[in-house]
Amino acid sequence: MSWLQALFQGWLVDQLPKKYIFKTIIYTVLALIAFAANSVLARMALGDGTIDAAGFTVIRLLSGAIMLLVISIVVRGNSENHKGKTAGSWSGSLMLFVYAITFSFAYISLDTGTGALILFGAVQITMIVVSLASGHRLRTGEWVGLIIAFAGFVFLILPGVSTPSVYGFGLMTVSGIAWGLYTLNGRLSDNPLADTTYNFVRTVPMVVIVAGITIASANYSVRGVLLAVLSGAIASGIGYTLWYSALGGLTATRAAVLQLLVPVIAAIGGVLFVSEVITIRLVISTTLILSGILLVVLSKRADLT
Numbered sequence: 001m002s003w004l005q006a007l008f009q010g011w012l013v014d015q016l017p018k019k020y021i022f023k024t025i026i027y028t029v030l031a032l033i034a035f036a037a038n039s040v041l042a043r044m045a046l047g048d049g050t051i052d053a054a055g056f057t058v059i060r061l062l063s064g065a066i067m068l069l070v071i072s073i074v075v076r077g078n079s080e081n082h083k084g085k086t087a088g089s090w091s092g093s094l095m096l097f098v099y100a101i102t103f104s105f106a107y108i109s110l111d112t113g114t115g116a117l118i119l120f121g122a123v124q125i126t127m128i129v130v131s132l133a134s135g136h137r138l139r140t141g142e143w144v145g146l147i148i149a150f151a152g153f154v155f156l157i158l159p160g161v162s163t164p165s166v167y168g169f170g171l172m173t174v175s176g177i178a179w180g181l182y183t184l185n186g187r188l189s190d191n192p193l194a195d196t197t198y199n200f201v202r203t204v205p206m207v208v209i210v211a212g213i214t215i216a217s218a219n220y221s222v223r224g225v226l227l228a229v230l231s232g233a234i235a236s237g238i239g240y241t242l243w244y245s246a247l248g249g250l251t252a253t254r255a256a257v258l259q260l261l262v263p264v265i266a267a268i269g270g271v272l273f274v275s276e277v278i279t280i281r282l283v284i285s286t287t288l289i290l291s292g293i294l295l296v297v298l299s300k301r302a303d304l305t
Helices: 002-008 018-047 053-076 090-106 112-133 140-157 166-186 192-202 204-217 222-247 252-259 261-273 280-304
Strands: none
Touching (some): 018 053, 018 112, 018 252, 018 261, 053 090, 053 192, 053 204, 053 222, 090 112, 090 166, 090 192, 090 204, 112 166, 112 261, 112 280, 140 280, 166 222, 252 261, 252 280, 261 280
């Protein structure tokens, strides 16, 4: 515990009670691994065509909802939170659905690391834009960071042998925007499990519509379904609940910085489990994008201290 606490010292919310420090650290680490695992599982399923993108999304969201409902029932007797209140929101569910469906279709044509980089780059830029819209004025360091990050995205999509598809890039950007808004919404939660559960449950009508529209072209296999269930029940359902819980012990800036680790973890996962090759283009783009965003969030932090 001591070395973990020392490693995370300065990243937790000021004056966080000691009994919550270890929980916040563990939840954060597991959530980041879960985020990266979603990219790896999606690429394993969709890259080999073991399941279609719509089917992957349907099973992912349904299995996530079922898993969360089971967990909620188990812990309900020990919790007094949200009695008489409606958990989650339709807006949160819509953002979750948009994130999931565009994420799946994007990974048909994107490598694991590239997809995660676009996703979380878009997440952070979305959160920065929301901050601007709320009246925050950018410092010089933040402007420089944004320019560097944008240059990284431009380099990533420049014509070349290893250029990601425009289709995949666009879809994953939309997915990142939706996830960024969902993350901001999650910071308002005081009952992460209940809110995450009912956000998933509210996606069911949307899932039914998608399943009905795509039933004629559905493509399922045992391996594809298993990967979708793992993505939905474990990496998504449990992972998002852990992240919502961790956000209570992290400032917005620190949460943003920590999420920058996900593309790196995902790229490593792509090499280990999908036999992908990390290209020079991806390395340079990753360095530019993550360095730029890091400069933005650290400049913002300096402005708050």
